[in-house]
Amino acid sequence: MPNFRSLPAPLQNLTEALSRLPGVGKRTAERLTLALLEWPEEQLCSLGENLIQLRQRIHPCRQCGNYSEDELCGICTSPQRQNNIICVVETAAQIRVIENSGSYHGLYHVLGGRLSPLNGKGPEDLRLPELRTRLQTGSVSELILATSPDVDGEATAHFLTQEFASLPLTISRIASGIPAGADLSYADAATLSMALSGRRKIN
Numbered sequence: 001m002p003n004f005r006s007l008p009a010p011l012q013n014l015t016e017a018l019s020r021l022p023g024v025g026k027r028t029a030e031r032l033t034l035a036l037l038e039w040p041e042e043q044l045c046s047l048g049e050n051l052i053q054l055r056q057r058i059h060p061c062r063q064c065g066n067y068s069e070d071e072l073c074g075i076c077t078s079p080q081r082q083n084n085i086i087c088v089v090e091t092a093a094q095i096r097v098i099e100n101s102g103s104y105h106g107l108y109h110v111l112g113g114r115l116s117p118l119n120g121k122g123p124e125d126l127r128l129p130e131l132r133t134r135l136q137t138g139s140v141s142e143l144i145l146a147t148s149p150d151v152d153g154e155a156t157a158h159f160l161t162q163e164f165a166s167l168p169l170t171i172s173r174i175a176s177g178i179p180a181g182a183d184l185s186y187a188d189a190a191t192l193s194m195a196l197s198g199r200r201k202i203n
C-alpha cells in the first residue's frame, strides 16, 4: 500500500482516490491533488457535480450496454449506423477506443467482461441473453468479436463462436495489429483500425 500520510487527511483521501485511476501512480495523484487545491471554488464544485452525475445520469444502454443518458444510446438510435453488423466488446470503454479509430460504423454489444475461470467469471456473468435476443431478430448478418487478444479474450471469442454457430450470420475475429496479450482499451486508433479491417471470418 502506498503511503499518503505526509498530507492532511482531506488531501490524503483525494490522493488515494486519484491513485486508483488507471495510469496514475502515487506521485502523479499527489501532484493532481495539489493542482486541484489551487482551483477556484466554483470550478471545484463543478468538478464535484460532474462526478456525482456519473452515477446519476449515465446508465448502460438497454440494447448494447454502451454509456447512455437515455434508455438507448446515441449509437443504437443513429440512422447513420449499419444496423446489420454488431461488434462485441468487453467493456463500454472499448467502444470509445473503436469509435475514436473512426473505422467502424456498425452497432456494438458490451459483454460486461470476458470469460475468466480463474477469476470466477462464467457465461452467466456476461450479457449473453441480450446478445442472443438481438441476433435472433434475423437482421444481423455479421458479428465481429473484438474481445482482447489474450488467453481469456480468445477463450471468450471461441465460446461465442460456438454459442452462435447455428445462427445464419458471419462471425469474424479482429485480426493482427493488436499485440497478443494486449488490453484492447489501450490500443491506438491506427492499430485498431487495421485490426478491424483485417478481421477474419471464423464461422
Ligand SMILES: [Zn+2]
Residues within 6 Å of the ligand: 061, 062, 063, 064, 065, 066, 072, 073, 074, 075, 076, 077
Ligand atoms: Zn446502445
